[in-house]
Amino acid sequence: MENLETKITNTWCPGCGNFGILQAVKLAINNLIERGISKENIVIVSDIGCNSKIVDYLNTNSFYSLHGRSIITAMGIKMANPNLKILVFLGDGAALDEGISHLIHAAKRNSDINVIMHNNRLFALTTGQFTAVSPKGLKGKSTPEGSIEEPINPLELVLAANSSFIARGYSSKIEHLKNLILEAVDHKGFSFIEVMQPCVSFFNNIQFLNEKVYEAVNPELGSREKALTLIKEWNYNGEGKIPLGIFYKKDRIPFEEEMNKHLVKDKKPEIEKCLQTHL
Amino acid sequence: MGMENKKDYSVIIGGAAGQGSRKAGLIIAKLFNNLGYNVFIYEDYQSLIKGGHNFSVIRASEGQKFSIREKADFLLSLNEETIDKHEKSLQKNGLIVFNKDKIKREKGVGIALDTITKELGGISIMGNTALIAGFSKAVGIEWEDLEDALRKELGKGIEKNLEIAKRAYEETNTFLKIEKLKVEPDPLLTGNEAIALGAVKAGLDIYYAYPMTPATSILHYLAEHAKDFNIIVSQLENEIAVINSAIGSAYAGKRSMVGTSGGGFALMTEGISLAAQSETPTLIINSQRSGPATGVPTYSSQADLLFTLNSGHGDFVRFVVAPGDANESCYWSGKLLNLAWKYQTPAILLVDKDLSESTFEFDRKVLDQIKKENPVLWNGKDEYGRYADSKNGISPLAFPGDKAVVKATSYEHDEKGFSIEESEAVILMQEKRLRKFEEMEKEIDSLEAVKVYGNKNSKKAVVAWGSTKGVALEVAEKLGLKFIQPLMIQPFPQKQFDKAMKGVDKLILVECNALGQMEKVLRCHGIKVDKKILKYDMRPFTVEELEKKLKSI
Numbered sequence: 001m002e003n004l005e006t007k008i009t010n011t012w013c014p015g016c017g018n019f020g021i022l023q024a025v026k027l028a029i030n031n032l033i034e035r036g037i038s039k040e041n042i043v044i045v046s047d048i049g050c051n052s053k054i055v056d057y058l059n060t061n062s063f064y065s066l067h068g069r070s071i072i073t074a075m076g077i078k079m080a081n082p083n084l085k086i087l088v089f090l091g092d093g094a095a096l097d098e099g100i101s102h103l104i105h106a107a108k109r110n111s112d113i114n115v116i117m118h119n120n121r122l123f124a125l126t127t128g129q130f131t132a133v134s135p136k137g138l139k140g141k142s143t144p145e146g147s148i149e150e151p152i153n154p155l156e157l158v159l160a161a162n163s164s165f166i167a168r169g170y171s172s173k174i175e176h177l178k179n180l181i182l183e184a185v186d187h188k189g190f191s192f193i194e195v196m197q198p199c200v201s202f203f204n205n206i207q208f209l210n211e212k213v214y215e216a217v218n219p220e221l222g223s224r225e226k227a228l229t230l231i232k233e234w235n236y237n238g239e240g241k242i243p244l245g246i247f248y249k250k251d252r253i254p255f256e257e258e259m260n261k262h263l264v265k266d267k268k269p270e271i272e273k274c275l276q277t278h279l
Numbered sequence: 280m281g282m283e284n285k286k287d288y289s290v291i292i293g294g295a296a297g298q299g300s301r302k303a304g305l306i307i308a309k310l311f312n313n314l315g316y317n318v319f320i321y322e323d324y325q326s327l328i329k330g331g332h333n334f335s336v337i338r339a340s341e342g343q344k345f346s347i348r349e350k351a352d353f354l355l356s357l358n359e360e361t362i363d364k365h366e367k368s369l370q371k372n373g374l375i376v377f378n379k380d381k382i383k384r385e386k387g388v389g390i391a392l393d394t395i396t397k398e399l400g401g402i403s404i405m406g407n408t409a410l411i412a413g414f415s416k417a418v419g420i421e422w423e424d425l426e427d428a429l430r431k432e433l434g435k436g437i438e439k440n441l442e443i444a445k446r447a448y449e450e451t452n453t454f455l456k457i458e459k460l461k462v463e464p465d466p467l468l469t470g471n472e473a474i475a476l477g478a479v480k481a482g483l484d485i486y487y488a489y490p491m492t493p494a495t496s497i498l499h500y501l502a503e504h505a506k507d508f509n510i511i512v513s514q515l516e517n518e519i520a521v522i523n524s525a526i527g528s529a530y531a532g533k534r535s536m537v538g539t540s541g542g543g544f545a546l547m548t549e550g551i552s553l554a555a556q557s558e559t560p561t562l563i564i565n566s567q568r569s570g571p572a573t574g575v576p577t578y579s580s581q582a583d584l585l586f587t588l589n590s591g592h593g594d595f596v597r598f599v600v601a602p603g604d605a606n607e608s609c610y611w612s613g614k615l616l617n618l619a620w621k622y623q624t625p626a627i628l629l630v631d632k633d634l635s636e637s638t639f640e641f642d643r644k645v646l647d648q649i650k651k652e653n654p655v656l657w658n659g660k661d662e663y664g665r666y667a668d669s670k671n672g673i674s675p676l677a678f679p680g681d682k683a684v685v686k687a688t689s690y691e692h693d694e695k696g697f698s699i700e701e702s703e704a705v706i707l708m709q710e711k712r713l714r715k716f717e718e719m720e721k722e723i724d725s726l727e728a729v730k731v732y733g734n735k736n737s738k739k740a741v742v743a744w745g746s747t748k749g750v751a752l753e754v755a756e757k758l759g760l761k762f763i764q765p766l767m768i769q770p771f772p773q774k775q776f777d778k779a780m781k782g783v784d785k786l787i788l789v790e791c792n793a794l795g796q797m798e799k800v801l802r803c804h805g806i807k808v809d810k811k812i813l814k815y816d817m818r819p820f821t822v823e824e825l826e827k828k829l830k831s832i
Contacts, residue, residue: 064688076527278466
């Protein structure tokens, strides 16, 4: 086992779902290293929020980005070096509020990055305000009477944006989540994993999640219709089971591969040739 | 006509958007260029696709002049509106070249653009070729020179165009003969093209942008030549994406540049702060246009100086350089890319519409002064810390893929890049950056950060920056004044500016904004401006306009 520990004191609340996610990530990274992907070629990109502290707890390459900008920063890294394997960690607020444009465009482009969205269904580090996936009626400090907005379904959103890999995991199902991460890394193109997690301080839904989640299987991973059925089984608001697993997977040429393909190694720029057209 | 031997000609060519006046203007500029004249083109266009009124002003002169005159010697009209709008700008003995199929007038050179084009089976845009040919004949340009220029510029349908040109050429009389000068032509480049080339020469790998006038043509030019230059050019969803992806690419070791204008630059400022905190090299081209907000979007302004100098939240120094012509734009985009990497910092090249989109005679030798300079890299042996403390505040760079753990961050951090909050740790890192800022300031000594021209003994001096340089320099020289041009504005080149001020007892500031922003910058550095000449109609000063204003002081 590669030692990925750091000396930084973990400041997540006891019982936080992030611990399970961190454990799954460590297992996944170790598996990648065992399979011959060098640790130097793995980069963790994080956003801002409790979840994003993960970069301080993993002794790997990392870029601790701005709020909402982790996905696009990760795209820039992949563009510069397509050999890198990139894991992006961000919360539901970063992905679906502050940075939603980058999420949609990264999915549309098929940027070859792996986005792991910690979904605790509110802004936690700022002590509890509603996000785009908070259930209607959520009472937070900014909505003492309850949020009046309906939540959006993030998986439906990324499917519409043409994400080529869509999955859902749960922070308490570590082995299952590890496997989702590995499948995502193996997938060439944009991967989106939503990870349901409780926020023990502001939205402790662990019992609800334990009761509702089940491991689903989509026998036809390339079917948008089948994927949509699973994605819509739970509407983030009312009743219904919460399926976990890979819902959609379809190969498509990754954006950065396409963008890099005309480059010729060590070729000098032909400036004089261009100047001739200016005479 | 008294126009021969003048060696300083102004041509206005205009028409509705979509009529091709800009391209026709460029061909005329190239004709003059090939006759040995120094050429400068000012473009005036509106924010629309079809209709309206667009025009180019071409100045062809002996010696370098990057400004426009009040009066034109030749007015070439693709439509009637051009004559209505510009006839008053014509010299008394000036010549109007027009389409006599559409416009009835006694004076001037009428060419039957529609008849010729139709009879020879051309399409209507080829009327522009007939106009250029008629003009060429009227001013005594040889057919061979004209044919040569047309062949270079008009790839598609060239034979038909030449047929049309020949007819118009034959049907027109010669009114004067413009003298050929014995000067080899230099390439004609817009400011934006020069910026692109400078960055490419300094090792640009990736250009990210979102379209915004007047920076868009950098995106177009680099995209057109992406294979020639062996670079990636990528248009993204917004300017926030643009700056953050550039920072990501630089973290992974690739030299990245972004380009935008006021509103887009405003969106980038959060990222500029990130580049400073994470110490990630980033070159930003900020081409100013009129504001506030959407303003007069296809016209120029120098009103984002203070904003640029203060862009990004937090305490940090970024390089800000404002070049004044295409040569300087090329040199400084290359230099700033190198400096961004040497000091791992955001660097901003501050230009404006009249610099970005005007066309200049370009000196190839500038490119020889630019090379890719290597930054300080990790030696591959010591335990790596992205923010390792050092005497000069610069921590060696390593990239993902190297045998190191490379942790970059937007948070305050320790030497390894882990987040910290403790007082001592915060001070350590802030002071490391402060030492780096001092080094950035020292770098100025090796640069020509302030230029001095004109009568160096004059007690009266003119100061101007950016695209206003061209006209201010010309007028200052004409009036026997000293001319001071600050190029680097942050860090401020105090020593060089103080030296330039030696013997000056009256300083006149010339700039294109309403508040006199450069005065505030100079005042911060103990330099007193005695008089301000400001222009804020979003058009450049003409030589005569500025001369009159300067004489009245």
